[in-house]
Amino acid sequence: MKLDFPRYTERFGAVNLSSVQRVYELDSGKSEEYHKTHQTVRKICDEELAETFGKLAIIIPIKSEKLKLLEGVLSGIPHDCLVIIVSNSPRQPVDRFKIECDTLNQFVHFVDRDAIIVQQKDPGLAEAFQELAYKSILEGNRVRDGKAEGMVIGMLIAKMMGKEYVGFIDADNYIPGAVNEYARIFAAGILMSHSPYSMVRISWIYKPKVSQDGFYFAKWGRISEFTNKYLNALISHYTGFGTEIIKTGNAGEHAMSMKLAELLTYSSGFSIEPYELVNIIEEFGGVFPSNYPEIINEGVDILQIETRNPHFHEDKGEQHLKEMLRDSLFCIFSSKLCTQSIKQQILKDLKAGGILTGRKQPHQLNLIQPFKEVNIAEFARIVKERCSTLGMYGSNLSRQMETVTL
Amino acid sequence: MKLDFPRYTERFGAVNLSSVQRVYELDSGKSEEYHKTHQTVRKICDEELAETFGKLAIIIPIKSEKLKLLEGVLSGIPHDCLVIIVSNSPRQPVDRFKIECDTLNQFVHFVDRDAIIVQQKDPGLAEAFQELAYKSILEGNRVRDGKAEGMVIGMLIAKMMGKEYVGFIDADNYIPGAVNEYARIFAAGILMSHSPYSMVRISWIYKPKVSQDGFYFAKWGRISEFTNKYLNALISHYTGFGTEIIKTGNAGEHAMSMKLAELLTYSSGFSIEPYELVNIIEEFGGVFPSNYPEIINEGVDILQIETRNPHFHEDKGEQHLKEMLRDSLFCIFSSKLCTQSIKQQILKDLKAGGILTGRKQPHQLNLIQPFKEVNIAEFARIVKERCSTLGMYGSNLSRQMETVTL
Numbered sequence: 052m053k054l055d056f057p058r059y060t061e062r063f064g065a066v067n068l069s070s071v072q073r074v075y076e077l078d079s080g081k082s083e084e085y086h087k088t089h090q091t092v093r094k095i096c097d098e099e100l101a102e103t104f105g106k107l108a109i110i111i112p113i114k115s116e117k118l119k120l121l122e123g124v125l126s127g128i129p130h131d132c133l134v135i136i137v138s139n140s141p142r143q144p145v146d147r148f149k150i151e152c153d154t155l156n157q158f159v160h161f162v163d164r165d166a167i168i169v170q171q172k173d174p175g176l177a178e179a180f181q182e183l184a185y186k187s188i189l190e191g192n193r194v195r196d197g198k199a200e201g202m203v204i205g206m207l208i209a210k211m212m213g214k215e216y217v218g219f220i221d222a223d224n225y226i227p228g229a230v231n232e233y234a235r236i237f238a239a240g241i242l243m244s245h246s247p248y249s250m251v252r253i254s255w256i257y258k259p260k261v262s263q264d265g266f267y268f269a270k271w272g273r274i275s276e277f278t279n280k281y282l283n284a285l286i287s288h289y290t291g292f293g294t295e296i297i298k299t300g301n302a303g304e305h306a307m308s309m310k311l312a313e314l315l316t317y318s319s320g321f322s323i324e325p326y327e328l329v330n331i332i333e334e335f336g337g338v339f340p341s342n343y344p345e346i347i348n349e350g351v352d353i354l355q356i357e358t359r360n361p362h363f364h365e366d367k368g369e370q371h372l373k374e375m376l377r378d379s380l381f382c383i384f385s386s387k388l389c390t391q392s393i394k395q396q397i398l399k400d401l402k403a404g405g406i407l408t409g410r411k412q413p414h415q416l417n418l419i420q421p422f423k424e425v426n427i428a429e430f431a432r433i434v435k436e437r438c439s440t441l442g443m444y445g446s447n448l449s450r451q452m453e454t455v456t457l
Numbered sequence: 458m459k460l461d462f463p464r465y466t467e468r469f470g471a472v473n474l475s476s477v478q479r480v481y482e483l484d485s486g487k488s489e490e491y492h493k494t495h496q497t498v499r500k501i502c503d504e505e506l507a508e509t510f511g512k513l514a515i516i517i518p519i520k521s522e523k524l525k526l527l528e529g530v531l532s533g534i535p536h537d538c539l540v541i542i543v544s545n546s547p548r549q550p551v552d553r554f555k556i557e558c559d560t561l562n563q564f565v566h567f568v569d570r571d572a573i574i575v576q577q578k579d580p581g582l583a584e585a586f587q588e589l590a591y592k593s594i595l596e597g598n599r600v601r602d603g604k605a606e607g608m609v610i611g612m613l614i615a616k617m618m619g620k621e622y623v624g625f626i627d628a629d630n631y632i633p634g635a636v637n638e639y640a641r642i643f644a645a646g647i648l649m650s651h652s653p654y655s656m657v658r659i660s661w662i663y664k665p666k667v668s669q670d671g672f673y674f675a676k677w678g679r680i681s682e683f684t685n686k687y688l689n690a691l692i693s694h695y696t697g698f699g700t701e702i703i704k705t706g707n708a709g710e711h712a713m714s715m716k717l718a719e720l721l722t723y724s725s726g727f728s729i730e731p732y733e734l735v736n737i738i739e740e741f742g743g744v745f746p747s748n749y750p751e752i753i754n755e756g757v758d759i760l761q762i763e764t765r766n767p768h769f770h771e772d773k774g775e776q777h778l779k780e781m782l783r784d785s786l787f788c789i790f791s792s793k794l795c796t797q798s799i800k801q802q803i804l805k806d807l808k809a810g811g812i813l814t815g816r817k818q819p820h821q822l823n824l825i826q827p828f829k830e831v832n833i834a835e836f837a838r839i840v841k842e843r844c845s846t847l848g849m850y851g852s853n854l855s856r857q858m859e860t861v862t863l
Contacts, residue, residue, distance in 0.1 A: 076535075077532060077533055078510075078637060078640075079536045079568075080510065080570075081507040081537060082536065123765060126481060130488065161459075161481050162485075226767070226769075227483060227765040228483065228635050229634050231634060231637075265772055359633040361631060361632070
C-alpha cells in the first residue's frame with residue numbers, strides 16, 4: 052500500500068488530529084527501490100501489513116444484515132486478522148443468529164481462519180458483566196441493545212484474545228475489495244502512528260447515490276456534513292482558529308489501539324463514532340484535567356485515511372438517517388466542551404430537520420464506562436463457561452482454546 | 458488469496474477447460490499452517506503473487522472513459538505489474554489522449570511505477586506494422602479502430618518489454634478493489650496452470666443492475682448468456698456430451714501467457730473475447746489439424762475464476778449491448794466448427810433481438826493474424842524512434858530504456 056504522510060496536523064492539547072491522507076496504491080509491490088530516497092509518500096510492504104494483521108481483531112457488529120453480504124465481508128478481511136462477530140440478530144421466529152453461525156462455520160471450513168461469534172443478548176455475557184461490576188453496558192438483566200454495546204463486547208473479546216488493535220467493519224458492505232482496503236488502511240495507519248494511543252478513521256472517497264439514471268458519486272454522506280461541522284466548531288472555539296480538519300465524524304469503519312480503546316467512554320447506539328472523538332477531546336484536549344496524565348505525554352494520534360474504493364452499502368432508509376443525525380448531534384450537544392452558541396445552532400438544525408419538535412430537548416446519553424478495569428481473565432473464564440452462544444472457529448483457535456483456557 | 462482447485466475439467470483435444478473456481482479469501486495471510494495437510498483449496502501467498510506480478514503486464518484499452526475511473530483502476534493494479542494503456546481516445550476538439558497522459562504522469566509521479574501509454578492511431582505504429590508486414594491490424598494507412606486492435610498493440614509492447622504474461626482490464630470499472638482482485642486472480646490462475654500455454658478468464662460473482670429501488674445483483678450479464686450457450690453448444694456437438702462449462706465467453710478481464718497469446722488469431726472489435734475461445738478450440742481442439750503440433754503435447758489450460766467483488770462498471774447503453782451481442786454471435790457463427798443447426802439457432806436469436814433483419818447474413822469477421830512472427834526487436838526499434846505518442850513513465854522504466862533501447 053502506498054499513501055500520503057499526514058500533510059497537516061491540528062494539535063489540541065495531547066490530541067493530534069491529522070488531515071485526510073490519500074491512498075495511491077492498494078498493493079505497492081515488493082520492489083525495494085522506493086525506500087531509498089526522501090519521500091512524502093509512504094510505502095508499506097506486505098510483510099509489515101501481514102505482521103500488523105496478526106495483532107488486529109476485526110469486529111463486525113451485525114443485526115440481520117444479508118448473509119451474502121456477511122460472507123463477502125468475511126472474504127475481504129485478511130486471513131491473519133481475528134474476526135469477531137457480535138450479533139444482535141433475533142432468534143425468533145427464525146433463528147437468524149444460528150444461520151449466521153452456520154454461514155461463518157461453512158466459510159471457516161474452507162479457509163481455516165480464526166473467527167469468533169457471540170450473541171449480544173446471551174445471558175452468560177450479562178452475568179459476566181454483573182459479576183465484574185461493569186453495569187453501564189446492561190439494561191435490566193441483559194446487555195442493552197445497540198451497536199456500541201456490541202462493539203464493546205467485541206473489544207473485550209479481542210482483549211481476552213491478546214489482540215493489540217481492534218478495527219470495526221460494518222456487515223452491510225457490497226464490496227469485499229473495499230473491506231480488504233479498510234483492513235489495509237487500519238494496518239497502515241497503525242504503522243504510521245507515533246503514539247501507542249492511536250485511532251485510524253476511514254474517510255470514503257465517494258458515497259455513491261443510486262437513482263434510475265445510474266450513479267451519482269457524492270463526496271459526503273448527508274449526516275457526516277452536520278457531524279463534521281459541529282465537531283470542527285468545537286475545536287475551532289477552543290483553538291481560536293477555524294478548522295475543517297475533521298472529515299470522519301461518523302466513520303463506522305475505524306480502528307484503535309487497545310491501549311486507547313480501553314480508556315474511552317462510549318456512547319450507546321449510533322452516536323458511538325462521533326462520541327469517540329468528543330470523548331478523546333474531552334479527556335486529552337487539555338481543556339479539563341485528564342484522568343490519565345501519563346497519556347498526555349505520549350499524545351493521542353488520530354489519523355484519517357481516504358479509501359480508493361467508493362462506499363457501496365445497504366440503504367437503510369430515511370428513518371435510520373434521522374436517528375443517526377439525532378444521535379450524532381445529541382452527543383456533541385451533551386459534551387461539557389459544547390458552548391451555548393453551538394448548542395443553539397444544533398437545536399436549530401435538529402428542529403429544521405424535523406427531529407426535535409416544540410420545546411423538547413436532547414435526551415440524556417447512555418454512556419458505557421471504560422473497560423480498562425474489567426478483570427479480563429475473569430471475563431474470559433465466565434464467558435467461556437457460561438456463554439452458550441459463543442462460537443470459536445478455525446483449527447488454530449480451537450487448539451489454542453484447549454490449552455490456554457479455563 | 459485462497460481459491461478452489463478446479464473441480465472438473467472438460468478436455469477437448471489439447472484444450473483443458475476448467476469449471477469455475479471460487480475465491481474464498483482475497484488475502485490469505487502469512488501463516489504457514491495451511492500447506493501442511495491435503496487440501497482442495499489452494500493458498501497462494503503474497504510472495505508468489507508478487508513474483509508473478511513482476512512478469513505480468515496489465516493492458517488497459519481506453520476510449521474516452523472517465524479519468525476518475527482510469528485513476529481508480531490504476532490505483533488497484535499491483536505496483537509490480539507493468540501498466541500499458543492503449544488509447545483510442547480522440548485528439549480533437551479536446552485532446553483527450555493528452556489528458557490521459559497527464560493523468561497517468563501525475564499518478565506515476567506519486568507512486569513511481571512502470572507505465573507505458575500509446576495512442577492507437579499514432580502513424581509511427583502503423584509504419585512499424587507496414588514495415589514488419591503485419592498488415593491485418595491496419596485499415597488504410599492507420600491501425601484499425603477497435604478494442605481488439607488496441608489489445609494486440611498492448612501485447613506487442615508487453616512482449617518487447619520482456620513480459621511473460623498479459624492481462625486485460627477495462628478502464629470503466631468503479632471499484633479499485635475489484636481491479637486489484639482481477640490482477641490477483643490472473644496471477645493465481647497463472648500459478649495454478651500446468652501448461653505454459655494458459656489463459657485465465659474472470660467470471661463475475663454478480664453484475665449489479667441499478668434501478669430506482671436500488672440494486673439487483675444479477676448473476677449473469679445479458680450478452681454472456683447467449684455467448685456461453687452457443688460456445689457450449691459447439692463443444693457439446695463434438696464431444697457428444699452436453700456441457701455448461703463455459704461461463705466466461707465475454708470476459709473482458711482475462712489474462713494469457715505470452716506463449717499462448719502470440720499464437721492466437723484475434724477478431725476485431727467486441728468479438729475478441731469469445732473469439733479467443735473459438736480460435737483456441739479450432740486450433741487445439743483436435744477436430745482440425747493444428748498449425749502448432751508441439752503445443753498439442755503440452756495442452757492449453759483455460760481457467761475460469763469467479764471474483765468476490767461484484768462488477769460495477771459504466772453502463773454503455775442498449776446500442777453497445779446490441780453490438781456486443783451481434784459481434785459475439787457472428788464470431789461463433791463464422792467458425793469452421795459451427796454446425797448448420799447451431800447457425801440456424803444463432804440467426805433466429807439475432808432476428809428475435811432485432812439485430813439482423815430480412816435476409817441479411819452475418820458479415821465477414823476482420824481477423825488479426827498471430828503476432829508470433831513479428832520481429833519484436835525491429836518493432837521496438839521503430840516504435841521508439843517514430844511513435845511520438847509513446848510515453849514511458851516511472852524512474853525504473855526511464856532508466857531501463859536508456860540502457861536497453863535503440
